[in-house]
Structure formats: structure tokens, C-alpha cells
Amino acid sequence: MFAALALKDRSVDRRWWLLGTAASAWIVLVSQARSAWLGLGVGWLVLVLMLPRRIAWPIITGTLAAGVLLAYLLASGWVWETFKDRVENQLIVRFIQTRADRDTDRLLLWQAALRGIADAPVFGYGSADGPFDRYREAIAKERNFTWGMENLRAHNTLLRIGFSFGLVGLAIFLWMWFGVVVWCARAIRRVPPGGGFESGVLWGVSAALTGSLAQGWFGNHFFDGEINAAIMMWMGLSVFMGLRVSGGTQPPQ
Numbered sequence: 001m002f003a004a005l006a007l008k009d010r011s012v013d014r015r016w017w018l019l020g021t022a023a024s025a026w027i028v029l030v031s032q033a034r035s036a037w038l039g040l041g042v043g044w045l046v047l048v049l050m051l052p053r054r055i056a057w058p059i060i061t062g063t064l065a066a067g068v069l070l071a072y073l074l075a076s077g078w079v080w081e082t083f084k085d086r087v088e089n090q091l092i093v094r095f096i097q098t099r100a101d102r103d104t105d106r107l108l109l110w111q112a113a114l115r116g117i118a119d120a121p122v123f124g125y126g127s128a129d130g131p132f133d134r135y136r137e138a139i140a141k142e143r144n145f146t147w148g149m150e151n152l153r154a155h156n157t158l159l160r161i162g163f164s165f166g167l168v169g170l171a172i173f174l175w176m177w178f179g180v181v182v183w184c185a186r187a188i189r190r191v192p193p194g195g196g197f198e199s200g201v202l203w204g205v206s207a208a209l210t211g212s213l214a215q216g217w218f219g220n221h222f223f224d225g226e227i228n229a230a231i232m233m234w235m236g237l238s239v240f241m242g243l244r245v246s247g248g249t250q251p252p253q
Helices: 002-008 014-030 034-050 053-076 078-083 090-096 104-119 130-143 157-189 196-216 225-246
Strands: none
Touching: 002 014, 002 034, 002 196, 014 034, 034 053, 034 090, 034 196, 053 078, 078 090, 104 130, 104 157, 157 196, 157 225, 196 225
């Protein structure tokens, strides 16, 4: 959000948007949360679409291709085995430790969620913890695996929603999510000249929601109140700005 406003809003407030961009990026970086790093990267990649298409799409395509290759090298353990004795920075160590044999627990949690969705695909099991615990323990018994923590969940927002509310709930969730992004894209085209703030908010919401959805593939914050409050705030801002530019109102001078 801050980055989009810094790029689009040409008012005196721009220096505050730049400061917010730097501060928020630093907080995400030092958090050592790999899913948050992914979400931040995807969000910034959305902002590349501000550039002309002939420039934006090659950047996006190249970045995605490089990301797929890097994901493969990380998951295979090649990056860890190659650089583990050469790196001391804890942020870099945290990143290169990502590999399939180290994150077995997460993969097994995904398997438990997928098995539960297959057994109750329409409406799921509800938000209670008991049903998932049974699938999780069944997977652990089959694989002779011991969980390192208690009360583990799917660790994937989409799988968690699918398990709890079925494919119907997941479809509603995705419809609402992408509906707001499409709303923002249409509203951006109607922003009048001088509407840098409105354009920045709409771009920022699009990037934030897309990045949050990417982050959710490796995390699970669907039932966290503070996360949902932020998401509802983004969506509300996008609706307001979309209605504002549709009404032809000019931004304040």
C-alpha cells in the first residue's frame, strides 16, 4: 500500500509514503517469516503492472520463471548443500534452509487437509479443531511421524478454508477476494487526472490482497482477527475509492 502511494501520489505526503514503504519492508524482512517474504515479493510484482505492458510483462514473466527455478533448487536441497558452510547471515540462512526434507511437517499437514477435503468436499467440517486433529494423527501414524508442536493446522489458508467450509466456502472466499481485485482494476481505469492518491490506494489494495493470498499458501491466518481486520479495511478502502472515481469527484487540492 505504501509503495503504491509513493509511486502514484505526487503530493507533499509522498515522503511519508516512502518512509512507510521502507519501514514496512524492513519489518517484514527481519520477521524471518518466509511466507511474508513471498507475499511482499508478489505484492511488489503486482505494482510492476503500473509500467507499460511491453516492459511489465517481460519483467513479470522472467521473475516468475526465476522464482519457479529457485523454488525447485530450494526444495531439492541443492541451495542448502551448496551454501550452508559459506553463509553466516541469519536471514539468508533462514531462506536457504527451505527444503522438502526439512519442512516435512508442513507437507504432511497439507496431505491431512486434502484427505479431509476429499472426504467432505461440499461444506467441510466447520471451524472446530477435532476433525482435523483426527486426520493429522492418522497421517502421522501412517508415516511414523511425531509432530513437534500441538494444535497444528493446515498451515495453508486455502486448504484450511476448504477443510473447514468445503469447496463451497472456498469458492465464496475466492470470489470475494478476486472480485475486489477486479473492482480495483476497473476503477483504476476511471481515475481522473490528478487522482494520484485514489490510484495509489487502488493499486495498493490490489497488491496487498494478491500478496496476502500468496503468503497464505504457506501460512494460515484466516481465523486471526487482526489479519481479517486489515483485509476488511483494504477492501473497504477499495470500494470507497472505486465509488469516488466513478462519481467523477476530484481529489482535494
